[in-house]
Amino acid sequence: MGSRTLLLVLGLHFTLLGNIEARDCSLGFIAKGRQCDDIDECKEWDSNPPCGSNATCYNTQGSFYCHCLPGFRSTTSLKFTPFAGECKDLNECLENPPVCGSNTICINTIGSFNCQCQPGFRVTYAGHCADEDECVWVPPVCGALGMCTNTAGRYTCTCPPGLSNHGNNTAPCTDIDECNEIAGICGVGGDCQNQKGSYSCLCHPGYSNYDNKQAQCSVLTCDQFKANETPGQTVPGLAGLLSLMRNSCLALSNSGDAAGGRLTGEVLLENVFTEMDGLLSHAILNNSREVSGLLGTVEDAMRFIGPQLRDTHTTMETDHTGNTHTHTTMETDHTATELAVRRGQTPPTGPISLANDNARLDTSWETATGNGTYPGFTLAGLVCYKTVERSVNNSFQYLTDTVTNRDTATATASKPSYQISSKVVTAFVSNPATDHLTQPVILTFKHLQVRAESMEMNYTCVFWSEGRVHEEGGAWSRHGCTKVTSNATHTVCSCSHLSSFAVLMALYPVQNTFELRLLTWLGLSLSVVCLLLCILTFWLCRSIQGTRTTIHLHLCVCLFIADLVFLSGISHTQSKGGCGFVAGLLHLFFLGSFSWMLLEGVQLYRMVVLVFNTTIRPLYLHAVGYGLPLTIVIISAITYPDGYGTTQHCWLSLERGFIWSFFGPVCTIIILNTFFFIITVWRLAQKFSSLNPDLSNLRKIK
Known part of the structure; x- marks a missing residue:
């Protein structure tokens, strides 16, 4: 650009010298006769344009200016002269906003640019770059068994077990030969067979992987x-x-x-x-x-x-x-x-x-x-x-x-x-x-x-x-x-x-206080004394001898022995055998007491209903009064001998329902005596009604 400007100046200079005699014209004009005509600088040097090849030259009166072509930009202003600037290539790829839009790559050229879609995108009919779904390509980009996941502009391959793409998540998934790559994969008792994307372990007899073909064969013992x-x-x-x-x-x-x-x-x-x-x-x-x-x-x-x-x-x-x-x-x-x-x-x-x-x-x-x-x-x-x-x-x-929340002494006493x-x-x-x-x-x-x-x-x-x-x-x-x-x-x-x-x-059992133990001893001691007096009375008084007296006598004897055994051995649990013997005696004589109570009910029923011939032979009385309880105790002891005696008291165990060997007969006797009582009251009411018909029902019941 500098050499062209020098030649232009020299040309103007010689032109002016050649026409001095004709006319003195200003810069940018030429004398023709007696007048000055404008010089068209843009045509004077067609072979060497004053604005260069990257600009357009525009002539003006006495001068000219340059305007950059599209794709070029002046270093100064939009309109300039060669002395004031020059046109250089414009990099459109650096413009803001981008000239190519999204998902594209801009390539700059001299005086222009090109737009191309980024990898993973394709040109649509509207000229935009849209994502291309590689997962629908044929053949599959991830292989026949790989799982393809499409994302914007790219994809990833996920391989199932038995396949691998060796760390390249865009490469197809290929089979892994587990039988060769993993030593002893099926164990000593199995043979490995490689399959497409998997493998199988065939177990020898005596070994099993429980039908899990990818598991080692282990020894199976029965x-x-x-x-x-x-x-x-x-x-x-x-x-x-x-x-x-x-x-x-x-x-x-x-x-x-x-x-x-x-x-x-x-x-x-x-x-x-x-x-x-x-x-x-x-x-x-x-x-x-x-x-x-x-x-x-x-x-x-x-x-x-x-x-x-x-x-x-x-x-x-x-x-x-x-x-x-x-x-x-x-x-x-x-x-x-x-x-x-x-x-x-x-x-x-x-x-x-x-x-x-x-x-x-x-x-x-x-x-x-x-x-x-x-x-x-x-x-x-x-x-x-x-x-x-x-x-x-x-x-x-x-x-x-x-x-827990108990002192040691209390815990020891109440296990x-x-x-x-x-x-x-x-x-x-x-x-x-x-x-x-x-x-x-x-x-x-x-x-x-x-x-x-x-x-x-x-x-x-x-x-x-x-x-x-x-x-x-x-x-x-x-x-x-x-x-x-x-x-x-x-x-x-x-x-x-x-x-x-x-x-x-x-x-935790209820603790027996001293007052409760004292009351028990006093009450039972008094009961023993009274029972002894009753026994002596029924035994020695000849005037009252009879079936009812015999029943009363043996009822008192059973209660007397049971109370003595209770007082002397109920808490002696140190000896298992001795405790079991005490529990057996209590079982026998308490059942005997209820048996004699049953005989009392039977005798009362006979006195009211039969009136005459109410005597029961002593053999029958003893068979029921003592034989029935003894039979129950023997059967219970044979069935569950450990049921006699517990860790706390010398009485019947609550385990396995053993306590019902006592509760069962007692409940039965109470039910029978209740029946006898009701029959007796009913017969007495009938007798009173026949003796005095004027009595009201309430007075009869009373």
């Missing part, structure tokens, strides 16, 4: 379902359940991966609970050994059946990790069961909550899986027994009292008795090491009876312990279980191990 052949050790009624489980286990063990006529998990579960209902409906759990056998067998059966459950009678879900979740609920007349199973290549995580009408289990999948080898599935279950609490309501001998206050439940998981859990499980129990909140109740969380008391078969223990909270309806327990659980309620 010894836990073998009936104990030691005499006296077999639980009656449990043989059918054990036989069912053992046959199913052996069928699975011998068949390897072949179905081989095996029962499905769902059918086997139904059969197990049918056997349990039959067993529990007959109430054959007579001791703690039988309870231990049932609870242990049910837990082993649930561990065996759980991994075999599929979709029948179940709710199936799949989480974000690809694990399959099977939840099974089954309820019968005697049980309620909740089972949850997770299957997958990775151990599941998160909370577990299993509940029924009587109990709730809260734990985690991490606890259920454990720290050992992950077998490809995780199991958690809760079984509630609706009637078993009646069979385990006396196995408290291994509990030690927890002193509590216990009773089951909830249904018995069994909580179990697939993790075999549950003796010492790092994270305790939470169990919530519903009380069998709603107690008023104002009443003082001491609830205890316990589990059924077998090994600790092997010789007895099992008993309740509080080791490892603590009470979190308790109200009138529910108790929440925290336990560091898994087993069968329940809630016990401690019943």
